[in-house]
Amino acid sequence: MLRAHSNRSIVHTLCACFALLSLGACATAPPPAAQTAVIPDDQRPERVVLITIDTLRADYVGSYGSKLARTPTLDRLAAHGVRFETAISPTPMTMPSHTSLMTGLDPTLHGVHSNAKFRLNDEIPTLAEQFQAHGFETAAFLSSVVLDRRYGLARGFDVYDDRMGFRRNIAGATGGYAERTADQVVDATLQWLDSAPNRFFLWVHFYDPHGSYDPPRGFRPKQSATTASPEEVGSLEYVKQAFPPLYAGEIYFADTELGRFLRIMNRKFAADRTLLVVTSDHGESLGEHGELTHTLTLYDATQKIPLLMKGPGVPGGRVVDAQVRLVDVAPTILSLSGLPAIERTTGQDLGPWMRGEREDGLEAYVETLETHLAYGWSPVLGLRTSEYKYLRTVRPELYALGTDPHELNDLAASQPAKLKKFDEALEAHLGDALPVVPNAVAPPEEIALLESLGYVVRESNDDEHPLGWVGGADPKDVLGTFIKILEARSKLTGGDAAGARKILDSEPEAGGWVAHVRAEIELELGDAEQAERLAREVIAAQPHHAEGYLVLGEALELQGRTQDAVAAYEEAARTNPNETASLVALARISEAAGQLDAAELRYREALDANAPSADAALRLAALYYDRGLASDAHATLSKAGVLDAAGPDALIRLTRAETKAGYRADALDRLERALKRKDNEQHAAVYAELGGSSEN
Numbered sequence: 001m002l003r004a005h006s007n008r009s010i011v012h013t014l015c016a017c018f019a020l021l022s023l024g025a026c027a028t029a030p031p032p033a034a035q036t037a038v039i040p041d042d043q044r045p046e047r048v049v050l051i052t053i054d055t056l057r058a059d060y061v062g063s064y065g066s067k068l069a070r071t072p073t074l075d076r077l078a079a080h081g082v083r084f085e086t087a088i089s090p091t092p093m094t095m096p097s098h099t100s101l102m103t104g105l106d107p108t109l110h111g112v113h114s115n116a117k118f119r120l121n122d123e124i125p126t127l128a129e130q131f132q133a134h135g136f137e138t139a140a141f142l143s144s145v146v147l148d149r150r151y152g153l154a155r156g157f158d159v160y161d162d163r164m165g166f167r168r169n170i171a172g173a174t175g176g177y178a179e180r181t182a183d184q185v186v187d188a189t190l191q192w193l194d195s196a197p198n199r200f201f202l203w204v205h206f207y208d209p210h211g212s213y214d215p216p217r218g219f220r221p222k223q224s225a226t227t228a229s230p231e232e233v234g235s236l237e238y239v240k241q242a243f244p245p246l247y248a249g250e251i252y253f254a255d256t257e258l259g260r261f262l263r264i265m266n267r268k269f270a271a272d273r274t275l276l277v278v279t280s281d282h283g284e285s286l287g288e289h290g291e292l293t294h295t296l297t298l299y300d301a302t303q304k305i306p307l308l309m310k311g312p313g314v315p316g317g318r319v320v321d322a323q324v325r326l327v328d329v330a331p332t333i334l335s336l337s338g339l340p341a342i343e344r345t346t347g348q349d350l351g352p353w354m355r356g357e358r359e360d361g362l363e364a365y366v367e368t369l370e371t372h373l374a375y376g377w378s379p380v381l382g383l384r385t386s387e388y389k390y391l392r393t394v395r396p397e398l399y400a401l402g403t404d405p406h407e408l409n410d411l412a413a414s415q416p417a418k419l420k421k422f423d424e425a426l427e428a429h430l431g432d433a434l435p436v437v438p439n440a441v442a443p444p445e446e447i448a449l450l451e452s453l454g455y456v457v458r459e460s461n462d463d464e465h466p467l468g469w470v471g472g473a474d475p476k477d478v479l480g481t482f483i484k485i486l487e488a489r490s491k492l493t494g495g496d497a498a499g500a501r502k503i504l505d506s507e508p509e510a511g512g513w514v515a516h517v518r519a520e521i522e523l524e525l526g527d528a529e530q531a532e533r534l535a536r537e538v539i540a541a542q543p544h545h546a547e548g549y550l551v552l553g554e555a556l557e558l559q560g561r562t563q564d565a566v567a568a569y570e571e572a573a574r575t576n577p578n579e580t581a582s583l584v585a586l587a588r589i590s591e592a593a594g595q596l597d598a599a600e601l602r603y604r605e606a607l608d609a610n611a612p613s614a615d616a617a618l619r620l621a622a623l624y625y626d627r628g629l630a631s632d633a634h635a636t637l638s639k640a641g642v643l644d645a646a647g648p649d650a651l652i653r654l655t656r657a658e659t660k661a662g663y664r665a666d667a668l669d670r671l672e673r674a675l676k677r678k679d680n681e682q683h684a685a686v687y688a689e690l691g692g693s694s695e696n
């Protein structure tokens with residue numbers, strides 16, 4: 001059995017999720033935002049282009065003062081439009097924040113509190129629906145499976161392209177969310193733009209700055225040239241030194257591709273009738289406050305985002321200093337477009353701020369429930385005003401942002417009266433909240449089915465707390481576990497599994513993630529029974545995630561219990577249809593048993609998924625060579641990006657089949673290119689075996 005451990009991304013595991021929580025409160029509607037009517041109808045935007053660059057913190061944009069990141073496209077936009085100096089996102093997570101952007105509602109009112117567990121309720125109106133209802137063609141191009149249509153944001157879009165680029169399958173491990181790169185999403189958008197009508201609402205989502213950080217050649221800042229990859233070293237100091245330049249490189253790449261898109265769009269459509277809005281869903285901690293990426297804290301590193309607008313009705317070269325919010329974007333876009341406001345939103349039309357008629361800051365609500373939903377720690381909720389940030393958690397925090405912009409000096413103990421005032425304001429804000437119902441995860445009858453299949457499922461569910469409840473571990477006290485996980489994984493990928501085991505020995509569990517890495521360590525050390533036990537712990541903590549079933553499948557396969565492994569992989573495929581590693585494993589097992597038609601079917605399924613598998617493509621091509629279908633093999637391999645994303649085992653499988661079918665030169669050529677990209681012992685050995693010259 002082959003196992004590929006290299007290049008697993010810890011950065012992704014940190015943003016992953018789950019558990020159940022349910023609560024109550026009632027909902028009332030804030031008044032609709034006022035309409036402004038300062039633009040004559042014949043000068044209104046005919047096209048509205050909304051760009052979100054995922055995981056982009058404001059201070060990594062040049063016009064916001066970044067010295068590290070290069071963002072010429074965004075800076076040009078800021079120079080010709082309005083730049084909002086202080087824009088606040090309500091959550092540090094992709095799906096809840098994008099839902100706030102698309103509805104103008106705080107998470108308390110749209111009900112989506114985390115990735116993959118929630119689906120936007122069909123009754124909540126969206127920005128896209130508003131444009132669609134008023135004769136605009138609507139299209140969205142997404143770059144992460146986190147925004148897959150099944151979570152509810154596709155409503156109102158005529159085109160919702162959520163098909164990702166090829167993904168490398170890493171069975172068992174969290175290989176991160178499937179994504180596509182900026183060049184891929186721009187290519188897809190340009191193809192649509194070719195035959196787009198004159199009037200449209202377009203949303204393009206870039207995901208590059210999200211971990212793991214692997215900017216293309218030419219976009220890596222010079223100072224990172226000798227730096228190891230983030231997986232290779234594990235410590236907070238390493239994170240603070242190594243992450244920023246790589247992160248900045250990803251931002252530079254996204255900015256460059258956005259520039260390419262805008263140049264082509266502006267050649268085709270008059271720029272003076274195009275409203276362009278660029279923002280993000282959250283920032284990135286990069287080691288600040290002890291957090292590696294985002295999700296677990298609410299400091300400005302993750303909550304302060306860029307917000308830029310340019311086009312009809314937007315003054316040129318203006319900076320709005322007042323605090324505004326992501327929820328204000330939808331009301332502002334609709335107002336500038338001359339369309340009716342969404343009936344009930346948290347947000348306000350920012351027109352008066354852009355025109356300099358108002359300068360007061362808008363109070364922003366912030367929350368992360370994922371600390372509780374996925375890790376069993378306390379939720380964190382808070383309010384940010386222009387002057388203060390208040391965070392309610394086990395030990396509440398208060399920061400005076402004017403004198404302490406990095407939120408290092410907690411005033412909670414010294415200013416109890418102010419703390420109490422903010423806590424009451426937060427409580428009032430929560431009064432309207434909808435119940436928290438993770439409506440995208442398995443219903444109770446499916447959990448019962450899992451139990452009947454022998455899976456251990458967490459006792460459900462004694463943690464029914466109302467939104468606003470805090471308790472359990474304070475996240476700021478337990479963030480260190482992720483540094484330990486990073487350290488252990490770096491040892492594991494460096495070949496020191498025993499060292500990795502020692503690091504996690506006494507670490508407390510964090511929603512199944514410690515057990516998960518420990519299971520991988522035991523697999524590497526060959527203790528399949530121990531790995532199985534740990535995998536079942538992962539499933540107990542995370543019954544709605546595919547990863548636990550994947551690692552269980554591996555542990556069972558290693559014990560020779562193939563039929564049990566098949567059941568586990570099938571459960572993984574059912575839990576998350578985009579988790580194609582399970583389909584590839586099932587196909588591989590069918591192939592080994594000589595069931596070639598069944599294998600082909602599974603490989604095809606893995607290729608048709610929204611996040612298609614590169615390993616499936618290579619293994620299917622190999623199967624075609626074995627069956628004498630060389631032209632089918634060539635067609636399968638011709639898909640863009642497939643070879644770059646393939647793992648070493650799949651590449652070797654293809655190479656052998658190709659050689660046997662008489663295409664030895666092609667096989668050698670491909671291996672040579674793979675070796676040029678990345679040194680790999682297995683590839684080098686096969687290359688030598690086939691008689692390639694060993695300059696590599």
Ligand SMILES: [Zn+2]
Pocket residue numbers: 054055093094095210281282
């Ligand atoms: Zn995000």
